[in-house]
Amino acid sequence: LLRAIISQNLKSWEECLTFVEFAYNRSVHSTTGFSPFEIVYGFNPLTPMDLLSLPMSERLNLDGKKKAEYVRTLHEKVRASIEKKIQQYTRQANKGKKKVTFEPGDWVWLHLRKERFPKKRRSKLLPRDDGPFQVLERINDNAYKLDLPGEYNVSSTFNVSDLSLFDVGHDKDLRTNPSQEGENDAITAIRRDPLALPSGPITRGRSKKFKEALHGLVLSTQEMFKDEGNPAHEKLVGGLREYIVNIIQVQD
Incomplete structure (x- = not known):
């Protein structure tokens, strides 16, 4: 005016x-x-x-x-x-917005807001997301309590706008539904896992997908490593060893 x-x-x-x-x-x-x-x-x-x-x-x-x-x-x-x-x-x-809700036990990415995580956002090149973290409690549709490590020194309750669902992928289904007799679908899942990145620069989006796939692989194979008497154990270890070599080559 x-x-x-x-x-x-x-x-x-x-x-x-x-x-x-x-x-x-x-x-x-x-x-x-x-x-x-x-x-x-x-x-x-x-x-x-x-x-x-x-x-x-x-x-x-x-x-x-x-x-x-x-x-x-x-x-x-x-x-x-x-x-x-x-x-x-x-x-x-709210027109056109899709309502997002999480349940206890879900894994989510956490958006690091600059005013709440000043040390982790002190540079523009630092990641803007962290995790995944497990949802411990749903306070309401807009607030959730996460299993946050104590090193963060902040409240573990976050708004739903700061959370995004962590997608483990389809590895679990491939392992629990073997398609061929005498073979372990865990090895098949490893060979088809999105961690096998093509050559080229590692962008922010590809880095996030890489981290998601790696965490999903660890979660889904954790139970199998507990039983070393499993006949597929040595085969799984060999596949993982070869896989890690490929990861290092991609990073180099």
Whole structure:
């Protein structure tokens, strides 16, 4: 409003402040349906047009009790108007958004907000996400408690907007549903695992997928390593050894 009034006369902005303030306080706001001045005092301030011989507002001559009742009713109308406007804004903001919820036991990525993790976001080149972390408790649809290591020194409760689902992949299904007799689908899953990255630069997106696949591989093979008497144990170890060599070559 001030910019529109002063136009090119930038040095005269101080002289316009009084008029801009009056115009703002006298204008009806779309959210409340009333002017800020009327909400506070119960009537609008006089303008030069009011100096003419026109009928004065009835509310200017009300006694104290009636005026207080009018202001109370006015505030109720303003509150209802604001709530209605908020609902409209909420519907517009949530239009097209998909509701995301997690359950205890799910694994999620955590977005590292700069104001909450200043040390981990001190450089633009540092990762903006960390994890995956396991969901311990769903407080409500918007807040979740994570199994966060103590070294972070922050509250373990996060908003759903800072979380994204960790996709382990299909390795578990390949192992629990063997397709051929005498073979271990764990080895097949390793050969088809997305960790076998093609040659080329390691971008941020590919690094994240690489980390997801590696963590999924560790989770899904953890139980198999507990029993070294398993006939497929040596074969699995050999496959993992070959796989790690390929990973090192890709990183180099």
